[in-house]
Amino acid sequence: MIETVLVVGIVASLFVGFNIGGSSTGIAWGPAVGAGILGKTTAAALMTFFVFLGGWTVGRNVMDTLAGDIIAIEISLTAGVAVLFFIGLGILVANVFGVPVPTSMTTVGAIAGLGLATDTLNFEVIGWIITWWVVTPVIGFWVGATIGRYVYPELNRRFEIRNSAGPLLVLDRSGSVPLPAFGPNTTFQELAGTVVVFVVGCYMAFSAGASNVPNAVAPLVSSGALSEEPAIVLATVAIGFGGFTIARRTMESVGGELSDIPLLAALIVMITASTITTALSWAGIPISLVMGSVMTIVGLGWGRATRPITAREAIRGDSDAELSMGALRAEPDAPVTSIGEAESEQALEASDLFNPQAVVKYLSMWIIGPSMSTALAYGFFTTLELV
Numbered sequence: 001m002i003e004t005v006l007v008v009g010i011v012a013s014l015f016v017g018f019n020i021g022g023s024s025t026g027i028a029w030g031p032a033v034g035a036g037i038l039g040k041t042t043a044a045a046l047m048t049f050f051v052f053l054g055g056w057t058v059g060r061n062v063m064d065t066l067a068g069d070i071i072a073i074e075i076s077l078t079a080g081v082a083v084l085f086f087i088g089l090g091i092l093v094a095n096v097f098g099v100p101v102p103t104s105m106t107t108v109g110a111i112a113g114l115g116l117a118t119d120t121l122n123f124e125v126i127g128w129i130i131t132w133w134v135v136t137p138v139i140g141f142w143v144g145a146t147i148g149r150y151v152y153p154e155l156n157r158r159f160e161i162r163n164s165a166g167p168l169l170v171l172d173r174s175g176s177v178p179l180p181a182f183g184p185n186t187t188f189q190e191l192a193g194t195v196v197v198f199v200v201g202c203y204m205a206f207s208a209g210a211s212n213v214p215n216a217v218a219p220l221v222s223s224g225a226l227s228e229e230p231a232i233v234l235a236t237v238a239i240g241f242g243g244f245t246i247a248r249r250t251m252e253s254v255g256g257e258l259s260d261i262p263l264l265a266a267l268i269v270m271i272t273a274s275t276i277t278t279a280l281s282w283a284g285i286p287i288s289l290v291m292g293s294v295m296t297i298v299g300l301g302w303g304r305a306t307r308p309i310t311a312r313e314a315i316r317g318d319s320d321a322e323l324s325m326g327a328l329r330a331e332p333d334a335p336v337t338s339i340g341e342a343e344s345e346q347a348l349e350a351s352d353l354f355n356p357q358a359v360v361k362y363l364s365m366w367i368i369g370p371s372m373s374t375a376l377a378y379g380f381f382t383t384l385e386l387v
Helices: 002-034 040-056 059-069 077-097 103-117 123-150 152-159 188-222 228-244 247-253 263-282 289-305 311-316 325-329 356-384
Strands: 169-172 179-182
Touching: 002 040, 002 077, 002 188, 002 228, 002 247, 002 263, 002 289, 040 059, 040 188, 040 228, 040 247, 059 103, 059 123, 059 188, 059 228, 059 263, 077 103, 077 188, 077 356, 103 123, 103 188, 103 356, 123 152, 123 263, 123 289, 123 356, 152 263, 152 289, 188 228, 188 263, 188 289, 228 247, 263 289
Parallel strands: none
Antiparallel strands: 169 179
16 A cells, blocks of 8 residues: 555656656756757756756755655655645646746645644744745846846847857867867857856756755655655656656747847846745745746846836836836847936837736736645645545
8 A cells, every 4th residue: 555655656746847847947948949059958958967966955955844844743655645736736727827836835835734734834934934935026026127227238238149140169170189169150259148048057957956856756755755865866857857848848938938038138037036046945945946037027127117217216106107118128239328318219119028917917826826735735634634
């Protein structure tokens, strides 16, 4: 009986990891694949390696929180399998609504439901986690808003990343030893931009591993059915398989919002979200790339669009000035105006990026998702008493 439950638990863990790999790989490597820097298979291979690295190092701190700090008892194998079911259900609901609900929030919600049902929930730990869930989107928004309002136009003018025709690098065989050289149309700026995109993709994959590997296997680790090391390998295999299969389509769309903004803006979002996620994962806080990514995108577009008015008018929302949220896509040679001055028509040609209704949808699901997993888990464990 125990062996059967363990097999079911491993299958549930693989399912969760598979779906995590499908979404996280697209977010981490979509910009690089879209820019033609590397292929989808190479991106999936790099994703697998750096997910393992992130899970094996920083991810252990998140594993400890999920497996032992949220509730005061060990999760039984049967209860762990049930928790994984609720995590998978949360992912399914997110896919149905087309909203990137952070997996970490769903995981914590399911474990918290178990804790409430058994009167073993550590309210101090859960309160600390929820506090960071509130603070993280705020940090992402204001980092993005500050960069978008005061820095982005100049960055866009100086460092816009464009791909030239032909190979990036070639082998120079004129000497006795073949050496790498610039392609026929490659510029130094293009090469530097390519290296940055590649490094940031690796960094984001590492961050995804640190935050998401524990989500797929923490219930099994807490039950004692698996130790940390084989659990991390299991999660890595599942996430990697998702990266090689269903992520091929998500890499094309670049995680929804990221497909609608230029590569430079995508890099800013990736660096900001990865740094926030890695730092909190190091502190043992279950967090997701989704929260930082979405709100940094929102802040970047809002900050860039509010340049024609003063900061006080933008924050209060009491200005009648027309705000073009698509200004992130302005041409690099568009004149950079001072704060408070009207933008040129050249800078305001793009369609709107900032969609308040979409933001409300995301925030609503971030509340509904973990709340639903908590309520369902609480009802389930209260009724069946599987612990």
